[in-house]
Amino acid sequence: MRSLKTGVLFLLFSLMTACGQQLVEFPGDAAVPGSDAGTNVDAGTSPTVVSTNPSNAATSVAINAPVTATFSTEMDPATLATAFTLKQGMTPVASEVAYLGTTATLTPVGNMASNSVFTATVSTMGKDVNGRALAMDYTWSFTTDAHIISPTVIATSPVNAATNVSTNKRITATFNKGMNPATINTSTFTVRQGATAVPGSVTWSAATNTATFTPASPLGLSLPYTATVSTGVQDRSGSSLATNYEWSFTTGACSQLPVALSSAGNFAVLAGSTVTSTGQTSVTGDLGVSPGTEITGFPPGALIGAKHAGDPTAAQGIADLTTAYNDAAGRTLCPVTVAGNLGGQTLEPGLYKSTSSLAISAGDLTLDAKGDADAVFIFQMASTLTTTAGRQVILTGGARSTHIFWQVGTSATFGTTSSFQGTVMADQSITLNTGATLNGRALTRIGAVSLDGNKIVKPAP
Known part of the structure; x- marks a missing residue:
């Protein structure tokens, strides 16, 4: 009886496919080609990879370069830790994955081999915040050479020259790749008010590649501050910032502190x-x-x-x-x-x-x-x-x-x-x-x- 039903389904699918239609899967049966059964994904609304760095077929890629994938929509970071992978041939490369905005960044733990081909993949295990998976795996390749690039600070909060900043502010620096947490501390990430060092603590988030300086007490009203990330910070392969990264901001005159509950x-x-x-x-x-x-x-x-x-x-x-x-x-x-x-x-x-x-x-x-x-x-x-x-x-x-x-x-x-x-x-x-x-x-x-x-x-x- 099941053989007859399967044959009827196959014939019906063939006729409907010829007419440009899809066949809906019946409960309890194997997924029918052309349907979304098994993935529960609406192909019209599935997230997609809109750009990568390095791009597909790129050459002369630095052996410590981060690998990024930017998506069409906001993704669920928890799914990208396993969905975003890197291989040299068939060998997986040990890596860390961070996510910020709509961009995922994969940082190899250590340098990649020089003059070698690597393949990056974002699989259908990657889902957006609404639970929709990629419709299919997205794969691209690139070739390394022997050069090394320095890590960089790509964003800060507050931004340089910001005014009216909250006295409750935690100062952050976001990097272009995963960093060595042991090198990110109060010696390499500092904040000053004039010549006076601001006491505080520094934490590292591997989930966003962000270092955070939390002042030990609230900042003062209407005062200028300068934050510095020094060349003492290093990425996972031991490369340092090329130069100190410095930015300034001014706190507001009317900034409120949180109510202590x-x-x-x-x-x-x-x-x-x-x-x-x-x-x-x-x-x-x-x-x-x-x-x-x-x-x-x-x-x-x-x-x-x-x-x-x-x-x-x-x-x-x-x-x-x-x-x-x-x-x-x-x-x-x-x-x-x-x-x-x-x-x-x-x-x-x-x-x-x-x-x-x-x-x-x-x-x-x-x-x-x-x-x-x-x-x-x-x-x-x-x-x-x-x-x-x-x-x-x-x-x-x-x-x-x-x-x-x-x-x-x-x-x-x-x-x-x-x-x-x-x-x-x-x-x-x-x-x-x-x-x-x-x-x-x-x-x-x-x-x-x-x-x-x-x-x-x-x-x-």
Whole structure:
């Protein structure tokens, strides 16, 4: 019976192929040629490799050159670690893969052999952020000679001559290839204010080929700084920068520091009296209440974190929340007066103050960090915070929810299916109506947090 069915399918496929059509695979049967079965990929929307370096058939490639592939869309970095490979003949070359923007960079561990042909491949294991795989393997080859190139810094943050930089800034340098982490430290990556060295620590991310200098304390207001990456840094084959790489920037006069949440920062939801939920609420982060003890709705709500109902951990969280709330309410540096509806506006980092209530109603609110991922937004309001149904807070220019703080004098209410960003610290209560989402925290000092089929995710540090 199966032989007859297979024969009928083959005949039908042949007729439809002749007519320029495809045959849909039946469940339980082997994939039919011409279908997407087995890969679950829509060829019309599959990511593609749009350029490579070295290009296909390139010659005289340096033996320590990075190999890059740029894609048509944003890719899932986790899939590229195994999908992006290099071989000399049939022999795999030990390599590291980093990803930034839409470009993956493969760095061989050590020099490649000179005067040899190498083949790079991005396989169909590579997927974009929507889970769509390449339609087919992408392969190209190149030939090395004996010369060596120096590693280079290809991007910095802040950029050279940047102004109004956040005093909370972490200074970064991104390289064109994988580097030797042992050579990237506070001796080779330094920051100075005039002639004075800035104390700090240096970390290396192999995932992005980026070194980060984190100051030990906030930078000063309205001051010039100079960052230097010295020739002491080396790539994986031992080659150094040709010259020191230096750039300068100036901090802003009105830059805000983040609100220190201390232990309250561990919570995605924290209330003074009760936490109640109906429907399929999802909370990622700790959930707590104090001095109250009542938490209802979990389950059916899902919690990825710890539950603290009236215990010492929740009590400490409330104490730290009170300190954080007072910190946010007490900020006075360069306040910008706002009132009523913020919808339809685009705001830059800073301190925004309302002597009454704030709302996001007629239009969405956009927060633009101007390329500074460490920039801070603080909103003070004496009364309520409200969003209407479907309204959004949109982040652009590198803005991150972890650096957005809303100090609410009374209570906050988020409309049905609205989408909000940042840590909300309300004196009284917080209500998320059906389907509203929060990339941040819902924290109340005194009253309740009421949920209804919501998704709340504590932001990454």
